[in-house]
Amino acid sequence: MEIKKYYAGDYDIAVIGGGHAGVEAALAGARLGAKTIMFTITLDWVANMPCNPSIGGTAKGHLVRELDALGGEMGKAADANTLQSRMLNRGKGPAVYSLRAQIDRRHYSEYMKHTVEKQSGLDVKQAEIVKIEKNGELWQLTTNLGAFYNCKTVIFATGTFLGGRVYVGEVNYEAGPDGTFPAKRLSDSIKSLGIPLRRFKTGTPARVLKGSIDFSQLEVQEGDSITVPFSFSSKEKPKNTVVCHIAYTNDQTKKVILDNIDRSPLYAGQISGAGPRYCPSIEDKIVRFADKKRHQLFIEPCGENTEEMYLQGMSSSLPEEVQIEFYRTIKGLENVKIMRNAYAIEYDCVDPTALQASLEFKDYGGLFGAGQFNGSSGYEEAAAQGLIAGINAARKIKGKEPLVLSRASSYIGTLIDDLVTKGCSDPYRMMTSRSEYRLFLRQDNADERLMPIGFEIGLIDKSTFEALKKKISLKENEIKRIKATFLPPTENLNAMLRKLGTTEIETGVSLENLIKRPELNYNSLKEFDPTRPELPEDVCEKVEIEIKYEGYIKRQLAQVNETIRLEGMSIPDDIDYKDVYGLRLEAVEKLAKIRPANIGQASRISGVSPSDISVLLIHLKKE
Amino acid sequence: MIDKTVAAISTPPGEGGIAVIRISGPEAIVIADKSFRSYSGKFLSEIKGYSALYGEVVSENSVIDDAVATVFRAPKSFTGENTVEFSVHGGRLVAKNVLRAVIKNGACPADRGEFTKRAFLNGKIDLTKAESIINIINAKNEIALRISQAAKNGRISKEIDSLIEKLLELSASFSVYADYPDDEIENLNPENFHSSLDEILYKLKNMIDTFDLGKKLCDGIECAIIGKPNVGKSTLMNALSRTERSIVTDIAGTTRDVVDSAVVLGDTTLILSDTAGIHQTDDIVEKAGVDRSFQKLDSAMIVIAVFDASSPLDDDDRIIIDSISDNAIIVLNKSDLGLKADISAFKGMTVVNISAKNNQGIDTLSEAILAKIKADRLDSDDAVLINDRQFNCVNRAYESLYEAKTAMENHVTLDAVGICIDDSLKALLELTGRRVTNEVSDEIFSRFCVGK
Structure with a gap:
């Protein structure tokens, strides 16, 4: 039966989805002055963490810091709701330091829900969007209750809700994450616009009762004694009130899983969607890495006011009874009680090569995508894209050029460039190894790299930006001072150098040269450096990194500049690659599919050779 | 670009x-x-x-x-x-x-046509030339295609592929070490990376070293025939080249200058240089010729030192014996006329008895020359670089990897070591047209069991 439709409003930006991508998109759009509405299937789970109760980690921590520098919300929300904080990879070098925090997921969700509710210019609405259609210059969205909205731009941030289907052993049913309703009808409507969708899959482990775990059998993993926040604006150090635990699978676990492997929907062939390679289910790990004796799992609290514990590393889509059996093979979990079972979830998403680097569809002006809808995975990846989509939808409405971050500028730029230029065949996760510029794109300088952009586009206020400028000048002055300071070869200094196992000095040596020695650092030279000013910890850290790694950073900067230069050579939208005399057929096809915005992007497309780029340059010059 | x-x-x-x-x-x-x-x-x-x-x-x-x-x-x-x-x-x-x-x-x-292409892009030459430049680029593509097809089963591509695999493994290990700090990953002790690093460096160095040799194998190996006047150098040259390139006479000092001749020997080309006879002389013209002979003796890859077996060694012979080194083959010519030379002077050297005039012993000499070439650094299993582009890529790969090694030895943190390794990998991948970041993440996922 056709339901009666009613007109419910006009908006500049409509965001479909209230997860990590949706929240950032809606906040950015509204903050930039666009009249915005955010739809979510359930208002009780805004910015939910249906998987890991944590934010950050390798490369993801970089994304959060970058997001914060551009004016995103995730960093602040994480800092306010942290249960445990750790800077990972200390000792492995500044390029890979990564902040990771255990988060109280209920509190986080509440914080974000309240933030979007308070945001002026943003309406938040619980509704399932079932239809999208073109209405003149506008896009019309219709809810399951017949309300229709006319919108200038629409941002898809549908996550695993879109066509969601949950799998547990032989059982499967339509559902969103964490027992929510799925978005059942929107997929067909999107397809009828001519946008092809595909299936991806992800999964999550069980949540178990804290009181049923024997922690005396487990290793403890503590947080850092001195914590640092994600956000430039957070004044307080995040809390550190909980510990995590480490446990291991064993031969018995393996046996239970292998004995029941035919009951896995993945191995039985029921799930067609591509699962994330970087985050395999436990049955996947055991089958693919059969030689591995044991697998680690991390037991993490889900919040302050709950006894639910998350079993990181143990996602599964085996039947519930098998789950109970294999979890109980683990030392410390012999009597574990499952509160929520593990499951796999399959959902619809697009091939991100259909998008421009602004995250707007190439062929559908006004439509944007972000997060899992674009084929990525992870809260941070989603939030980063949500922010960029929100910014660009707002800029489109104001008639401004889109914000496109070069991959040489940031992990956010790298993430989006990878998605729209190379596409992905399984859910895309950010990793430090994905960036060729990682010694330059550090989490400690995210503010310096991106806050000027955040300020220019209008998401960073003047006082925050002034605070950044002050910090930069403190750092630069200190580096100048260090380069100009020479230490004389005193007996005390040489005694210290001897003690630390480095060569003694005979003449005056610059402080810079001493800091560069692997055995020494900025702090260890403090007492020999009487003119040193008192500086904030983060400034000291930056000073040390920039001096110690100067050579490597310079090496990377040369590459960064080359990339930026090539990205400055734009390719007109209306170019017909078939007309480019001398271009190979394969290159014509690839270029026509990806439609790169500039020579830099074109050169990164697989199947496009340096010779093709030469031919293209000559063609462009001729035009 | x-x-x-x-x-x-x-x-x-x-x-x-x-x-x-x-x-x-x-x-x-x-x-x-x-x-x-x-x-x-x-x-x-x-x-x-x-x-x-x-x-x-x-x-x-x-x-x-x-x-x-x-x-x-x-x-x-x-x-x-x-x-x-x-x-x-x-x-x-x-x-x-x-x-x-x-x-x-x-x-x-x-690249071919590169200067012209640049001239065009910088507005120095006009439009009509653009198409001919593209033709050049295309022709290069064709050539490159043919070369790469031909090289597909070749040693270079196999060797480079195996180095790429090793570097990928190394790079993936570094990445996994950084990207999955909490995961328990076996065999991931950075200390173990030293030996792989050394092994790859060694192989790259070998490829660089054999570059000269590789070029020489294509361009020809310089091979100088030296000896005092009238020991039969030119006769030998003719016997080897089977041509009448050198003037062969019995008058001492006929070949005043160096005469080159290309000779195909087995699968290699020799550039034979017949030199002026080395002897003490006051004649200015002859002296210049002798000087050039000594220069050849120094620069040639292989030296064939010819002596007259039928007469005792004299001072000129001894000067020559004192000047030659490991790359020399001693040829005792005129062995059909009986042995009067004191062969104890050639102890430990490769000695071949021939009679150039009668074409006797030439095959033995050919084999000795080939053996000498092979002994000189070229292991038949070594990959040999043949063009400047390949050389450049391998050289860059070597230098970046060397920097990685130095950084590691100086205890620089592994992120810095990692970017040097990636640069090295990038240089080698350039030969095959693959991209670093994709390759490394694929490698991580296939090799390591990581993730929640």
Whole structure:
């Protein structure tokens, strides 16, 4: 039966989805002055963490810091709701330091829900969007209750809700994450616009009762004694009130899983969607890495006011009874009680090569995508894209050029460039190894790299930006001072150098040269450096990194500049690659599919050779 | 691309009076300065466009040749970029050595048509030329395709592929170590990386070292025939080359100068040089010839030292014996006339008895020459680099990897080591057209069990 439709409003930006991508998109759009509405299937789970109760980690921590520098919300929300904080990879070098925090997921969700509710210019609405259609210059969205909205731009941030289907052993049913309703009808409507969708899959482990775990059998993993926040604006150090635990699978676990492997929907062939390679289910790990004796799992609290514990590393889509059996093979979990079972979830998403680097569809002006809808995975990846989509939808409405971050500028730029230029065949996760510029794109300088952009586009206020400028000048002055300071070869200094196992000095040596020695650092030279000013910890850290790694950073900067230069050579939208005399057929096809915005992007497309780029340059010059 | 500085020999291949090596691009003058020492002490960077300095091209402190270096400053040059042209003495070897010195100092080998392409992109030549440039580029593609198809089963590509696999493994290990700090990953102790690093470095170094040899195997191995007058050098040369290239007479001192002849021996080409007989003389013309013979003795890869077996060794012979080293083969000619020479002087050396006139022992000598070539660094299983582009990539890979090793030895953190390894990988992947970041993440996922 056709339901009666009613007109419910006009908006500049409509965001479909209230997860990590949706929240950032809606906040950015509204903050930039666009009249915005955010739809979510359930208002009780805004910015939910249906998987890991944590934010950050390798490369993801970089994304959060970058997001914060551009004016995103995730960093602040994480800092306010942290249960445990750790800077990972200390000792492995500044390029890979990564902040990771255990988060109280209920509190986080509440914080974000309240933030979007308070945001002026943003309406938040619980509704399932079932239809999208073109209405003149506008896009019309219709809810399951017949309300229709006319919108200038629409941002898809549908996550695993879109066509969601949950799998547990032989059982499967339509559902969103964490027992929510799925978005059942929107997929067909999107397809009828001519946008092809595909299936991806992800999964999550069980949540178990804290009181049923024997922690005396487990290793403890503590947080850092001195914590640092994600956000430039957070004044307080995040809390550190909980510990995590480490446990291991064993031969018995393996046996239970292998004995029941035919009951896995993945191995039985029921799930067609591509699962994330970087985050395999436990049955996947055991089958693919059969030689591995044991697998680690991390037991993490889900919040302050709950006894639910998350079993990181143990996602599964085996039947519930098998789950109970294999979890109980683990030392410390012999009597574990499952509160929520593990499951796999399959959902619809697009091939991100259909998008421009602004995250707007190439062929559908006004439509944007972000997060899992674009084929990525992870809260941070989603939030980063949500922010960029929100910014660009707002800029489109104001008639401004889109914000496109070069991959040489940031992990956010790298993430989006990878998605729209190379596409992905399984859910895309950010990793430090994905960036060729990682010694330059550090989490400690995210503010310096991106806050000027955040300020220019209008998401960073003047006082925050002034605070950044002050910090930069403190750092630069200190580096100048260090380069100009020479230490004389005193007996005390040489005694210290001897003690630390480095060569003694005979003449005056610059402080810079001493800091560069692997055995020494900025702090260890403090007492020999009487003119040193008192500086904030983060400034000291930056000073040390920039001096110690100067050579490597310079090496990377040369590459960064080359990339930026090539990205400055734009390719007109209306170019017909078939007309480019001398271009190979394969290159014509690839270029026509990806439609790169500039020579830099074109050169990164697989199947496009340096010779093709030469031919293209000559063609462009001729035009 | 156009930011790179490129270099190539701009004169046609073959012998000529002079050869020109052109360097073009933003760093052209800087790179030229690193490769050149003017006699006036001036630097090329100090002089104006359209002016020149006379001096010598040097490589690692040894002089390659005299040269006139002409500086063109952007935009007033053929390409529209900063350009330096070295004019050196003609001859393939000199020009190639100059080019190699320049590449070592930071230039990339120019692609075919590259100077013309740059001239076009910089607005120096008109539109009508654009299409012919594309044809050149396409032709290069064709050639590259044919070469790569031909090389597919070749040793170079196999060797490079295996190095790429090893580097990928290494890079993935570094990445996994950084990206999955909490995961329990077996065999991931950075200390273990040292040995893999050393192994790859060793192989890259070998490829670089065999580059000379590889080129020589294609271009010909220089092989000097030396000896005092009238021991039968020219007869031997003719026997080896089976031509009448040298004038063969019984009058001592007929071959006053060096005479070259290319001879195919097995699967290699020998550039045989018949030299003037070495002896003490006051004749100025002859003396010059003898000096050149000694130069050949020093520069040739293989030396065939010819002695007259039928007469006792004299002072001239002893001068020669004192001058030769491991790369020499002792040929006792005229062995059909009986043995009077004291062969104890050749103890420990490769000695072959022949009679050049009667064509006896020539096969044995050929085998001895081939054995000598192989013994000299070339293991038949070694991959041999043949062109400058390959050399350049491998050299870059080596240098970046060496930097990684140095960083590791100096206890620089592994993120810095990692980017050096990736740069090295990038240089090798350039030969195959693959991209680093994709390759590394694929490797991580296939090799390591990581993730929640």
